[in-house]
């Protein structure tokens with residue numbers, strides 16, 4: 001392989017990809033070239049992976065057929081920089097906040113890129129190299145591994161951003177619908193923000209067990225008992241003050257809405273189909289988080305208040321990316337966070 005090329009995953013159909021040689025990207029002005037160490041599989045990667053569609057489908061150029069696929073939970077080492085970036089950053093270990101904006105609008109000026117009308121995502125991470133605006137590549141804190149660092153942006157940023165939109169007050173009761181990696185982050189965010197009672201709802205025993213370890217006070221298996229009744233039983237029949245919702249399924253969405261008390265607040269990171277009700281309850285959408293808030297979130301990680309290390313159940317080399325996606329998509333009872341290592 002010459003220095004002009006790199007190995008990258010390219011999608012070839014539903015749930016399959018090849019590893020091929022493609023041109024290595026060259027950092028442009030204000031960009032950095034990052035040698036990828038880890039790319040963690042996100043639930044948002046799975047939608048494109050399972051689809052036979054290999055076209056450009058979504059906001060931010062979310063194109064599952066591009067070299068490196070939609071990989072966006074990234075860590076690595078800066079290997080080269082473009083014009084306008086100090087060469088002293090070469091060799092720096094970094095994680096990437098993938099949600100970037102136009103750098104011209106008021107939202108971008110406040111480092112709230114997720115509010116930019118032209119927000120997009122840095123992706124292509126299932127490859128040996130990616131380019132990124134250099135200021136979106138942030139130093140990995142001392143003591144944080146490459147694999148954990150790859151999860152900072154989306155697995156801590158997204159649930160913390162969503163939790164903050166709920167404005168949880170000390171002592172409130174919070175129900176968390178779905179205990180995948182984002183849902184477990186919502187449990188941790190609720191605990192950090194002062195919830196007294198945290199009820200986690202998920203079909204999978206492994207995820208309920210981890211939710212208890214990370215701060216849930218109660219867990220419910222919705223296949224074994226009615227989760228709405230369980231939440232009401234814990235709240236004198238009123239329902240939860242706050243529901244944090246991370247399950248993209250209509251029945252779960254309806255249950256989550258029903259478990260919310262009147263004038264309660266629900267934040268969803270999974271979208272929200274019509275709930276069929278006219279109840280006076282507030283539903284707030286959330287996408288990603290504010291870049292400006294990451295220093296506080298990273299402190300939560302290095303303090304041990306927010307944990308990402310127990311999420312990693314599997315790691316695979318790039319050559320086994322098809323198996324990695326298979327385990328993440330089809331074995332939710334044993335996999336949580338699956339990381340593809342590019343080195």
Ligand SMILES: [Zn+2]
Pocket residue numbers: 042043044072073154
């Ligand atoms: Zn993601």
Ligand SMILES: [Zn+2]
Pocket residue numbers: 101102103104105106107108116117118
């Ligand atoms: Zn902007």
